[in-house]
Amino acid sequence: GAVVSQHPSRVICKSGTSVKIECRSLDFQATTMFWYRQFPKQSLMLMATSNEGSKATYEQGVEKDKFLINHASLTLSTLTVTSAHPEDSSFYICSAQAGLRPYEQYFGPGTRLTVT
Amino acid sequence: QKEVEQNSGPLSVPEGAIASLNCTYSDRGSQSFFWYRQYSGKSPELIMSIYSNGDKEDGRFTAQLNKASQYVSLLIRDSQPSDSATYLCAVRAAGNKLTFGGGTRVLVKP
Numbered sequence: 001g002a003v004v005s006q007h008p009s010r011v012i013c014k015s016g017t018s019v020k021i022e023c024r025s026l027d028f029q030a031t032t033m034f035w036y037r038q039f040p041k042q043s044l045m046l047m048a049t050s051n052e053g054s055k056a057t058y059e060q061g062v063e064k065d066k067f068l069i070n071h072a073s074l075t076l077s078t079l080t081v082t083s084a085h086p087e088d089s090s091f092y093i094c095s096a097q098a099g100l101r102p103y104e105q106y107f108g109p110g111t112r113l114t115v116t
Numbered sequence: 117q118k119e120v121e122q123n124s125g126p127l128s129v130p131e132g133a134i135a136s137l138n139c140t141y142s143d144r145g146s147q148s149f150f151w152y153r154q155y156s157g158k159s160p161e162l163i164m165s166i167y168s169n170g171d172k173e174d175g176r177f178t179a180q181l182n183k184a185s186q187y188v189s190l191l192i193r194d195s196q197p198s199d200s201a202t203y204l205c206a207v208r209a210a211g212n213k214l215t216f217g218g219g220t221r222v223l224v225k226p
Contacts, residue, residue, distance in 0.1 A: 032212050043204070043218045044160070093159045097212060103148065105206075105214060110159040 002028050004096045006108030013084055014116055020080045021111045023094030029074035030096035034105065035067070038091045050077045084115040119143060120207050122217035131226050135192040139205030139217055142186070149181055149188045150214065152204040160204055164190065195224045 003026040013019050023033060033050045048069050049057045056069035068080040077096075081088055091112050095105040121140045129135045137151075148167045152160035164179040166172045166188065172179045178191040188207075192199055205217040 034213075044216050046213060049212060091159075103208070103212070104150065104162055104165050106162060107152075107159040 002026075002096070002098060002104075002106040004094065004106045004108040006094055006111055008111060009109060010112045010114075012114045012116060015085055016083055018080055018082045019084055019113060020078055021092055021094070021113075023077045023079070023096070023108050025075045025096040025106075028096070028098060030077075031074060031099060032097040033071060033077040034095045034097070035069060035077075035079050036093045036095065038093060038110075044093070047079075081113065084113070086115045089113055089115045119215045120205055120217040122203075122205050122220045124218055125221040126223045127220055128223045128225060129192075129195045131195060131197060131224055133195055135195045135199065135222055135224070137190040137192075137203050137205075137220050137222070138187060139189065139207075140187045141205075141207045141215075143207070143209045143215075144183075144186065146183075146186075146207045146209045148208040149179070150206040150208075151177075151179060151188075151190045152206060153199075154202045154204055154219065156202075163203075192222075195222075197224050197226055200224045 005024045007022045031052050035047045036044045038044050047062045050069050050071040052071045058064045071077040093110040094108045098104045119142050151164045154160045166179040166181045176193045180189045200223050202219040202221045204219045206214040
């Protein structure tokens with residue numbers, strides 16, 4: 001399958017600071033990337049859909065000013081958690097969508113964010 | 117009613133046996149169907165994709181799709197302890213978004 005990387009894999013930050021997470025598709029071009037969040041023992045929750053060169057589409061209840069998404073190229077999308085708080089601590093996972101049917105989504109390894 | 121439903125399990129399977137996982141979906145317009153495996157603390161890994169009625173086999177895995185009955189299943193043959201994980205069913209209707217089921221936890225006992 002296709003390879004998607006994510007960096008950093010783990011980050012601890014203080015409350016009030018901002019954290020940037022990078023997602024890269026390494027061996028294919030992804031016009032669409034997705035950002036998910038997963039709390040312990042819960043299923044994936046889609047936060048936003050990121051299209052190259054356009055504004056991200058956020059799911060209901062996700063604050064776009066808090067979770068800034070940039071998809072500047074066909075291989076890179078970034079998620080910035082601004083003014084992080086302890087309740088933002090979670091497992092953030094990106095995925096990249098292949099351009100051919102059935103448009104499979106490949107997930108990055110995830111970033112575990114802990115806000116102290 | 118949830119859009120994509122799975123039995124949460126755990127589904128306990130003896131080593132070497134067949135594990136059978138089921139998934140039902142509510143949107144008849146769904147076009148593509150995916151099975152992901154997720155180990156604890158890790159991100160999901162794509163196992164199979166299927167979009168035509170019938171069976172699709174890949175190694176020890178077989179996906180089965182029945183659009184008329186709105187279900188998709190996954191069979192794992194010769195189950196191994198390393199198959200112990202949560203299996204997520206995902207469905208795509210119109211658009212790009214995937215809708216995930218809650219996952220079925222599988223435990224393969226030696």
